[in-house]
Amino acid sequence: MTHERGHGRLMKIAMVTYECSRRGGVERVVFELSRRFARRGHEVHVFAHQWFDMEGEAVQFHRVGGIPMPGLGLSSRILNFFFFSGWAIRGHAFDITHCHLYSHHRYDVVTCHGNPAGWAAVMLNGGRPTGTTLGHKAAVGYRLMRPLLLYNYLPHRHKRVIALSESIKEELVNLCNTPEERIVVIPNGVDPEEFHPDNRRRFRDAIRQRHALQSDDFVFLFVGNAFRRKGLPLLLEAFAKVQEPTARLLVVGRDDANLPWCLDLADRLGIRGRTVFVGPSEVVNQYYGACDAFVFPTLYEACALVPLEAMASGVPVLTTRLAGARDVLTDGCDALLFDDPTDSHLVAEHMRRILRDTSLHEQLAVSGRTTAERYSWDAVAERTLALYHEIASAKAPHISPASTGAF
Structure with a gap:
């Protein structure tokens, strides 16, 4: 027809x-x-x-x-x-x-x-x-x-x-x-227009003020709903090993079944004061604009949307090769990839690296945007x-x- x-x-x-x-x-x-x-x-x-x-x-x-x-x-x-x-x-x-x-x-x-x-x-x-x-x-x-x-x-x-x-x-x-x-x-x-590096200029200050984050804080971002499958508990363990005093973690997403457990884990790890559980958001693009790096240690994924959204936003991405990333990303060029997301020491090492290496941070931000535009x-x-x-x-x-x- x-x-x-x-x-x-x-x-x-x-x-x-x-x-x-x-x-x-x-x-x-x-x-x-x-x-x-x-x-x-x-x-x-x-x-x-x-x-x-x-x-x-x-x-x-x-x-x-x-x-x-x-x-x-x-x-x-x-x-x-x-x-x-x-x-x-x-x-x-x-x-x-x-x-x-x-x-x-x-x-x-x-x-x-x-x-x-x-x-x-x-x-x-x-x-x-x-x-x-x-x-x-x-x-x-x-x-x-x-x-x-x-x-x-x-x-x-x-x-x-x-x-x-x-x-x-x-x-x-x-x-x-x-x-x-x-x-x-x-x-x-x-969508390279909705997720754009200019979101940093437009939304960074407002989002940080909303969640009592300082302008000089280094903010890691996690976005996802199925917390266990997408590796949030493992990220919390890794973040606890990042001892930088200005490091903060924003968690955007909803998982009613696992949220109490994750909150308790953050308490036991001593990072509750440095971690903000935002809940679900209709303006996720604004949170990419407010963060300094995106971390996604998922355990199983077909082809996650969020790494591409972060890259299009000009945000360095740290993720596992299991997020469909091996088809799209090149380790050390447009993202930092790790093979085993259950190794919290390895994830923490990558987080410290992107926090301290400003030239690598800039390279991943620029190259990531270029890669995302092709998709x-x-x-x-x-x-x-x-x-x-x-x-x-x-x-x-x-x-x-x-x-x-x-x-």
Whole structure:
């Protein structure tokens, strides 16, 4: 069902996800891509349980329902979406259907934003990173999730799978038996205007005053919601080893289940007075502008948004190679990378290094911004549309490519 609009053939696209908004990872991906597709003249439909921040955008929304499942938490969301998303999209005709979570329905494109079995394997390995073969296959979490993972990525259920990083591609091949030729690696992106070095001039003083931070404090920043998976307890242990009197730590994010434990840990480590737990924020870009370095010792990640956001903001990044960073970053050039985020001594060493070495700090700030600019959401949208056209042309050979131009 391809329509002639403007200078070329444009598509009717369905994107399926639980939520579409600025917050979160999967949510932000659909938010950024759907807007850009619509601005190009494509007819974009988003099937979601909820959506925010989309006022004025030419995107049509369809609500995905569900039934209450008290006490199941995230499992309730996964199970509801698995069944109800497929039922919601039935009866509609699209040139391209693209799903971002698990569903029993068949789609043209499925994006793998992460592998729950991979995270389960990390936790069963004492919180330490593990490989994509023996370690994962021995994990109870993998055995529990394997039927759902295999079902979602069976070859006959999709035409292509988007992996956010090479590590996710490896997991799809090794754990889900997804044919390698079906997988396309397209990393996440960043908005280089929203996350810009000028935010330092605009927001630094106000944010620091709000949280009683001095102008000469060296402020480390952590941004994330799932505190354990993203390594906040390990960061607190590392920060306790950074004895610089002006060092401070800002924690932006929400994790109601683990916050009391993290607060208690900060007390026991003697760093509560130097650590500010901000909570969730709708203006994360302002916090990048207020900090001096970003630290993200995540234990498991497909392709985190926050390192790119920090880099685009001109903030030096210290993170693990497990954040999808090995595809994007070069250690010592545009970021400082460490292999084992559970080694608090190593993380602390990197933190002290960036605090004391002003020339390295400047180099990472400048080079990080340059790298981030190559991963704009416009570039991600272009690559995704190219994949859509490849699939649509195979289904209907008469379809010509859509017009090119700025988003």
